[in-house]
Amino acid sequence: MQKVVVELIRVSKKYGRRQLFADINQRIGPGECVGVTGPNGSGKSTLVKIIAGLLRPSAGIVQVRMDGKAVDAEKRMACFGLISPELLFYQAMTGYENLQFLVRARGLALSDEQLLTCLEAVGLSGRQQECVGTYSTGMRQRLKFAVLEALRPPVWLLDEPTSNLDEEGKKLVKRLVDNALAQQAAVVIATNDLEEVRDAGQKIALA
């Protein structure tokens, strides 16, 4: 896996006059996990979107370096794997088809067997030929992790990663994150659940 370092330098965000957060400095390197915590509305999802390049900060910058070289803003998305409540699947396509489509959209060619292994890893084998429109919310959340398993991005951006998951699903997410860290991915977890970021090496606490 390519080694990516994400660096937040004095990152701030305002909506109108409301300052959500200011001057966040944080380095997230390979094999490191940073937890983003704070109450509802404190800006956790906003910060994740800024790191992903989906929103601009009001001030400050997010630098991304791959194997020591700066990655241009337009090529950054290829470094990131994002889990977010706002991500939606194609309802009329099966779990398998959604996964295959998203993997191909990233320019990756995975065999049927490899895709099925990713679905199996998240407990969806046997349900892969059913339309996502018929999936439960927890099954859709598991499918998001199947996409990450397939893409194996060097940076994992996880916004509320265990929402809608049962106890077994929560353990699954912990296992997947631990594996990603062992493989030197950089991981950001934004959550209201402090238990979820108990083991995170560093924390950004928003207020």
Ligand SMILES: Nc1ncnc2c1ncn2[C@@H]1O[C@H](COP(=O)(O)OP(=O)(O)OP(=O)(O)O)[C@@H](O)[C@H]1O
């Ligand atoms: N486009 C926008 N324009 C104005 N305000 C916004 C916009 N997007 C988000 N906000 C506000 O920014 C604040 C932070 O939102 P955000 O979703 O980042 O919080 P959060 O910490 O992830 O919350 P939660 O724990 O509820 O998921 C909220 O008050 C929200 O209303």
